[in-house]
Amino acid sequence: MALIVQKYGGSSVADADRIKKVARRIAWSRDRGDQVVVVVSAMGDTTNDLIEMAYRINKHPGDRELDVLLSTGEIVSSTLLAMALKALGYEAISLSGAQAGIRTDANYSGARIERVESKRVVRELNKGNIVIVAGFQGVTDDMDITTLGRGGSDTTAVALAASLDAEVCQICTDVDGVYTADPRLVPKARKLTEIGYEEMLELASYGARVLHPRAVELGELFNLPILVTSSFTQSSGTLIHGGVSMEVRNKVRSVAYDLDVAKITVVGVPDRPGIAVSILKPLAKAGISVDTIVQNASVDKITDLTFTVAKSQLAKAMRLVEPIAKSISARDCVSDSKLGKVSIIGTGMLNTPGYAVRMFSALSEKGINIQLITTSEIRITCIIDESRVEDAVGVLHETFQLEVAEEEREVSP
């Protein structure tokens, strides 16, 4: 008898019929003899409706009150799911985040889990109950309700699974797994049976739509296997785990992209220590997240510093950077807001330089101009014109034969 944790998102429990369907799926797991803990999000649009109601009453509703208000959404869905399981003849009990021992800091609307006191959950499991836990919420040591912010229910599920030493945390969602590229962009994209934590994190916005990076990081920290699978089909899903098998190492696993990229270049900067800091520190202070940073090789002690930010933050960033550029005697400061990012991802790829060459050639053959290149241990990223991102994802998927199962590919690179 194993202990498994399953998480169902808001669209999986959007109405009474879906709640009944989810109950049948949980019952099926229970019938296999497993102990089951379920984490559930609020039904459909509940959270947005509650936020709207709050703002109708107060334009600055206050994080503490808003958190208490929003926490009711998951309480409603957890009780209804428990009722649905009982209607099928199963023993079930709903627990709020507080009752399930999800203890957080007091950082309302974006609280971090400090620890999980799972005594009550264990007691209910031992009584033979399926335990339904309201996701996205926790409680401070003062017994004040908090919410965990984006990716909250994913995080609740992985944290509970880790603290209960569960065999696996199943993320049941409206996609049936992680693909070699966003299936909306690449119809030939193939579902991966497994992927490493780091690779999953590198999938960026596409990956985050499947599973929030926070939950992936927590899974990695506790080396807890996470299965991404469909709520309603019997598909096998994708297992995210740490021990990626030998034979899939040194292979391109997937192609990721991001359309939310703007670039700022400070041109003609005197190349002396501390220049990058003087430009980037004010941005960090203003809460602007800088992604790729590239400093070109210095010629005659003059260099260019280029970095990317989210498009929505470009204007604010430029207002901060322009006076700094002037004060450090840079020649100019230019921006481009029509960019995108395309990456190939695979563990250990960097040790095999052939991949980068193949990537650049493939893009070049398609007439796609590369503006910036950055790499990590398991990723090679090119910043290109936003209008060519879709083409780029397609050609890279084809180049690296991602539609073909790994063991059947031609030897690569």
Next chain:
Amino acid sequence: MALIVQKYGGSSVADADRIKKVARRIAWSRDRGDQVVVVVSAMGDTTNDLIEMAYRINKHPGDRELDVLLSTGEIVSSTLLAMALKALGYEAISLSGAQAGIRTDANYSGARIERVESKRVVRELNKGNIVIVAGFQGVTDDMDITTLGRGGSDTTAVALAASLDAEVCQICTDVDGVYTADPRLVPKARKLTEIGYEEMLELASYGARVLHPRAVELGELFNLPILVTSSFTQSSGTLIHGGVSMEVRNKVRSVAYDLDVAKITVVGVPDRPGIAVSILKPLAKAGISVDTIVQNASVDKITDLTFTVAKSQLAKAMRLVEPIAKSISARDCVSDSKLGKVSIIGTGMLNTPGYAVRMFSALSEKGINIQLITTSEIRITCIIDESRVEDAVGVLHETFQLEVAEEEREVSP
């Protein structure tokens, strides 16, 4: 600086606009320098909507899960009210029943308050907060959420007021006080400025519509003054308290009625000890509440036993009583489901027999036949035909000059 507790019902907070209005009324109390604790019900039809959703999923949703589900209604309204007060520039905080220390037994859906641990409420008051408490709910020692059943929010308010030693508990509602008779039946009915706990309890169904008897009883137990007043007008309301002034003693205060009366008469019962018990005990066991009980004077050791029940319970009661009647050799067992009850109420009235005579004469002059009479320390009740109840209330209100302020009435009886 006094401490007051205010309670607002569901119709007072039915939408965003009303919540803002209630917030202004609370702010007005705060401006007078009082510390304010507010107990709030769920918005409008929320509770019914939640119940409906539960039954769509499971026809026997289970009391524990249903209680957790329903408790979200008051949490939503309490947070929104706190936000509305903040929008007006006041410090406010919402607390769930659990956070406010409303500790109950584990009798789900009808829990009784065992104690109030008001430490947290006091702490928040001392910080300068207006404290908004979610009504109708509490928590067991196992930290399971309960609801208090009918009259729950009234009861939360009075219990909190008693434990905080508040000056008064204000029940803010959609009527502006307690009247000498139901104003829907008697347009001339006059609002009382004060009424005793016992008198309030004797108002039966009309009184219960204003304030649940459970809350009145709790107020009496702790000798806590309860002010029934309008949520939205500046009317002075009716104070329910223990120390009714000397000059209003020995006066008829109000006329009450009840249309939910059915009568069962066991005819020709051998008059020996234990007969009433043998008939009434099975009813009590079956959860049937027996109201008026009258046993006629015995002639030749044969008597009639008559009692009343709610109309909805008549059929069930008859099924139980008929075989018993047969077994104790009663001559017959008859019922009448078309009855009503009319009462005059006033402290100490029974010591002045003139009242009863005046009541019976007034009814007789109107051609209203009295079927049964019962009395209590402060009440005289006649069971009459249901079709004559409205007439009876009107003629009694007139006979005892209830539309006239007490000090201006002709000497009575």
